[in-house]
Amino acid sequence: MTDKLITIARIKGAHGVKGEARIQSFTAAPDACFTYGPFLDKDGEAFLTPLKWRRQKDEFIVTFREALTREEVAALRGRELCAPRAALPEPDPDEFYITDLIGLTVQTVDGEPAGRVAAVQNFGAGDLLEIDGPEGRFYLPFTRDAVPAVDIAAGRITIDPPVLDEVEENG
CATH class of the missing domain: 2.40.30.60 (RimM)
Structure with missing residues (x-):
């Protein structure tokens, strides 16, 4: 099939x-x-x-x-x-079938390539995009803040990953 x-x-x-x-x-x-x-x-x-x-x-x-x-x-x-x-019926706007997200290209809000969606996971605290990026696989919360745009027709997801503060070691 x-x-x-x-x-x-x-x-x-x-x-x-x-x-x-x-x-x-x-x-x-x-x-x-x-x-x-x-x-x-x-x-x-x-x-x-x-x-x-x-x-x-x-x-x-x-x-x-x-x-x-x-x-x-x-x-x-x-x-x-x-x-x-x-x-299946077409999903409402801002809703997606997981299968439609798999394989989409991922770019940052600045247009930089960030990889492809490998899977969508949920370990109990909400959906996460599992992305195969240029530096390895990473997870990103599937929230409006972290994923401001999903364009199924264009085959692209735009992400705005949170910036992690650098941890300073106290001597």
Whole structure:
């Protein structure tokens, strides 16, 4: 498959004894993950087709068209469920799909080349751009102050990295 894939949900584990799965949705409207057709695997192959789902706290209990046993669902725990990028709605202004940011060139506000976006990470304190720069890989907070401009069409991100104060050693 040539279209970019986006992870829209993850199997958290089995529910009950009838082959139902607990699904964590990553879409902005949580139940939207069930509207993009069958879930695809990381290779873009149709993997599972949701038949029925119901919300339970912060997850969904899902019955699939494919007849699965509890053990088969349990073995899929942690499996990412994807959809083609083209099937998803266009994001609002100032919102981005992570996959659209990967590979964009990065420049400073002064126009100096700063590298390419390698990944977008979140270790619990907010999104970080992981950038392959001329002097190695570095992280930058994905905030309006540090990243004042993202131009997907031009394939460019403009950054204004914070200046770190030099630490003086006291003798």
